[in-house]
Structure formats: structure tokens, C-alpha cells
Amino acid sequence: MTNSMMTLKLLVNKQARKIVFAEVNKDFVDFLFYILTLPIGAITKLFAKEPLSGSLGDLYRSIENLNDTYILQNKTKDTVLDPKSSTNVPGQDLLLIPKDVPTIDRKFYRCGNRCQYVTDNPKTGCPGCRVVMSYEVTYVSTEAAKVAVEEVGFVKGVVTYMVMDDLAVKPMSTISAIALLNKLSIKDVSVLEEKEVQFGMEEGLKLLKASLVCKNVLTRVFLDSEDHVEII
Known part of the structure; x- marks a missing residue:
């Protein structure tokens, strides 16, 4: 199991019991971007041991149980069941997906x-x-040399980002935070509190699964599991 962990700051509406937004750094945004690059086979493999609401789990298991004699000689089932990723970001460690390195x-x-x-x-x-x-x-190799001198991931690390409950991403600023509070009709700031959470493999899997079925993803992941939340 990976030891990769991130710290997120959440702004919570205590009255509505919802997360307004999360204040995060580059690593978490890279993780969200990384989710969109995952092959559907890799996503299904992550939840192979638990039921999925759709039919992908059944399809995955049927291919897994299919005899190799039905597969073309120049193909393998692992191409579908265990696809690799060529992206090097923190999310890869959180979800334990191997990188396809030449x-x-x-x-x-x-x-x-x-x-x-x-x-x-x-x-x-x-x-x-x-x-x-x-x-x-x-x-x-030229690829290894390129990775050594370039910053990995997707977004720049000198910026703080705000991630909404539905995972929409914006650069963090006072103006954008105030605009969001106005949009949500939050006029009494006393209903707001800041919470700090740790984000690791368990939370990463919960977030991935929640993102496939709902829009209040952060609320589903963190406020439904209060033992993961520490008030600061």
C-alpha cells in the first residue's frame, strides 16, 4: 500500500452540511486531471472486488474468466484488464496503477x-x-532525460487551487471565493468552518467512485466519514 498522502483544507457549510470548496495544491489537481486519463479498464479493475451500479463489473469479470483460447495470438487479456498509464503524477501512486515505462x-x-x-x-x-x-x-533515454528536467503532472505548482464540491477546479483567490459564497447565497459566515483532511489511497478510491455517480463528491467522501476529518 502506498504511503502517498495529501493535506486538503475544506470550507464547510455547517448548516447545510455541505463542503463549499477545498483549498488544494498542485498534487490534488494533478490527481483529478489524472482520473480523466485513465482507461475504462483501469477504473473497472480498481473496483473489481466490489459491486458497481452498472454492468462494467460484470463485463470485466466475464473477460477475466474467458478462456485464453478465444483470444487472438497477438493479443492478451491484460491489454484490457490491466492497462498501464504513461502519465507520471501523484494520482498514479494513490490508485496503485503501474506506469508503462519503455x-x-x-x-x-x-x-x-x-x-x-x-x-x-x-x-x-x-x-x-x-x-x-x-x-x-x-x-x-531522451524520455527519461525530459522527465528529469521537467515538472511532472499537469498544472503549475506555484498556484493554490480551489476545488468545488462537484470537482470543478479554479485558481484560488479572494475574489473567486467571495463570488462563490454569493452564488450559493451564503451571507452569514458564522455557518462556515474550516476543516483539514488527509487524502490518501482510501479517499482517492472513494472520490473516484463518487465522481461516477454524484455531483456532491467532496461532501460524499469527507462528511460521510467524519472520522477522517480534523477541525483546525
Whole structure:
């Protein structure tokens, strides 16, 4: 089980018992974006051990039980049942979905005298010094180098974001918060309180499932499980 955890600040309407919005950072917004990139097979696999309201669970299990003799020779059931993700964001760790990382099978070698030559055969003699080129060197792909210098995920990390109960995302600002309170006709701020919650794998799965069936997602995930909420 992953140890990835995020801290969210919730603004709660105590009177209506609803979450007005969550104040979050880049990691949580990246997680929400990541959900939209998931193959439907990956989503169904996450809930394979519990009933889903629709028929996807039945379809998933029927494919899982289908004999391999009915599958084309150049295909496997795992392509559908266990799809990989090529995106590198915190949500991937929360939902325990493996990343599909291209691998390089070829190995490269140089001589012990550090000449400028490289080979893929460890028995090759170096053209410069004639020493056998048996010292293995590490190959760095352009994709790996790109990830090393670029910020991962989807959104910039220098911004604080507000996420509504229905998961709509906006940059956080005083004006946008006031506008939202006016839109919800909240004139008495005494009905509001701030709560801090931890968001990990369990909450991530609850959020994903709730997002498929309702619009008050944050309220469903956090206020229906008060033991996860700490008043600050």
C-alpha cells in the first residue's frame, strides 16, 4: 500500500452540511486531471472486488474468466484488464496503477581507459587502445532525460487551487471565493468552518467512485466519514 498522502483544507457549510470548496495544491489537481486519463479498464479493475451500479463489473469479470483460447495470438487479456498509464503524477501512486515505462534491452560498453568509443558487444576491442570494451555504461533515454528536467503532472505548482464540491477546479483567490459564497447565497459566515483532511489511497478510491455517480463528491467522501476529518 502506498504511503502517498495529501493535506486538503475544506470550507464547510455547517448548516447545510455541505463542503463549499477545498483549498488544494498542485498534487490534488494533478490527481483529478489524472482520473480523466485513465482507461475504462483501469477504473473497472480498481473496483473489481466490489459491486458497481452498472454492468462494467460484470463485463470485466466475464473477460477475466474467458478462456485464453478465444483470444487472438497477438493479443492478451491484460491489454484490457490491466492497462498501464504513461502519465507520471501523484494520482498514479494513490490508485496503485503501474506506469508503462519503455525499457531498453540493449546494453552498452566502453574500455577501461575511457576512450570515446562505445559498443554493444562486451568482447569488442577498443579502436583507440585495443583494450576489451567490457565496462558497462548506463543508457539514458531522451524520455527519461525530459522527465528529469521537467515538472511532472499537469498544472503549475506555484498556484493554490480551489476545488468545488462537484470537482470543478479554479485558481484560488479572494475574489473567486467571495463570488462563490454569493452564488450559493451564503451571507452569514458564522455557518462556515474550516476543516483539514488527509487524502490518501482510501479517499482517492472513494472520490473516484463518487465522481461516477454524484455531483456532491467532496461532501460524499469527507462528511460521510467524519472520522477522517480534523477541525483546525
